[in-house]
Amino acid sequence: MLPRTRLGWWLLALGALLLAAYPWLVPPFYVTLGAKALIWAMLAMSLQLLAGGVGLVSLGHAAFFGIAAYSVHLLTPEYESLSILVTLPVAILAAGVAALLIGALSLRTKGFFFLMVTLAFGQMVFFLFHDTACCGGADGVSVGRPALGALGVEWTLGRGDRSLVYYYVNLAIIIGLYLGLAFVLRSLFGRVLQGIRVNEHRMQALGFDVYRYKLAAFTLSGAIAGLAGHMWVMSDGRVNPELAGWHLSAEGLLMVLLGGLHALHGAIMGALALTGLNEVSQLITERQLLVQGLVVLLIVLLLPRGLAGLSLPGRRHKAEADDDD
């Protein structure tokens, strides 16, 4: 999941520098787009932790994204905005608790069952927001954006420089998230998760309580999806039920697969690539779904190791091996 060599880490640092330079190289519209792409990257990383790390494919992760977004809406009084120091922990907590509950039920099942059950629970959350009157129903509702600031000092952002600030906030979160997950994956906890991915029964036989490990990973992953949902509300200022819909869950998985299932940075690459692709396809045709569908088809058929796999030719065996530095 992580780079095996020092060169790999240098390349990652170079990538981060490129992302940091990006807003200065493009017109403002693309800065907003970039900020959103980074939010998708957070969502994709949460799925990557599950799919690449534990071998669990969840088709309901948008639920946690949506729950976090809606919790900001429910928390914020109308026509006001709260400090991010209040909204962010609440949003992450709400998503994490939901993931704990849904995970505790879903993880009683395996394989296809798990996929279908997470999909169904995701859809349940979608209907919760869609059908109840409190949250704007099917159309959604606008939300006071969480403000950057603390202890009474607030950083008021003009419309013009908002997206630039959000871009860098999101980038900082992505870098922090990557390093944090790298730490988790290298810890004993992360090793156990990877053991479960390779052979669950063996881990069980070794005495690990597999269910608890999977539930912990699922909860962590849901909380990260919640972080992404919170950042989405902050940059978009709106919530609607589609944020919890299954198309978003599938798109997140698509980013993971596009980037490459077995490299953590693949999720970021996949999210950026897919957002770019959607933007380009919007320029050339009205039939975006057609382009997206064909691209997915091609990836699934031709690029089983994703973009991250492309950049590392001939390293298949090494990538599978375990290293202890």
Add this chain to the structure above:
Amino acid sequence: MDFASLFTQVLNGVQLGLLLFLIASGLTLIFGIMNFINLAHGSLFMVGAYTAYVCTSAFGSLWFALPVAIAAGILLGALLERSLFRFFYTREHLYQVLLTYALVLLFEEARAFLVDNDFHAVPVPAVLDFSVPVTTQFSYSAYRLFVLALCLVLAGLFFLVIERTRFGAVVRAAAFDRDMVEALGLDVKRIFLAVFAIGTAMAVLAGALAAPLYSVYPGMGDSFLIVSFVVVVIGGVGSVAGAFWAALLIGLVDQLGKAYLSGVAGMLVYLMMAAVLLWRPTGLFGRAA
């Protein structure tokens, strides 16, 4: 809540459940035998509904649509199985999910390209466009009764094929232990193809039958797909009998929920699923993993 309206809702629930069975029986067999998760199954339902819409507007009656839907379903199922799905039976679930998700997008685009993005009502066939009086004040739509009867006949036929024929025995055996069936020298590939074609045809036919009841609209496959998943989970993967009873249960819960508990109706079927998972994680008729 008077008795007549309750009776109507129960009949509607049973009829919805039987339609769900047509979709879910194919799904559960495809899961059980091929180990394949098909998100495009809902799109096939949509194909059926739009076939009904196009046929009724072109020829003036639904009766042309039903045989066309069955033929289209068999062809489409066989084509997809031969050209795409068979290469994915042994791949990780994630690839199957994304392959079939791509098909969902492509089917939606094809629908937008060939028809349009509007809602369309599909007329009930003229012969059945009346209500059957049940009591003096209360009557029930003849078309719904027709759908009920046809679905029951199809379900009966399906059971008969699965439970009483040699082909059915092989299919059940393959759902139980695919490798053993192959080791006994049976041509598993042909069984897969047949099961896929039949499952697809039933989903497409369900769509055609549903068109006059629910009208046709973009994304209509999604909701039926996900509720069918719930049916499969509750019934137990690979179990046709489980799919039948679970479909009836979900049809009734959904219909009665919408009629009498409108606030939480959308969530009821999922809560039902959560309860079953707590009680029996492998489904009502599933065997222990």
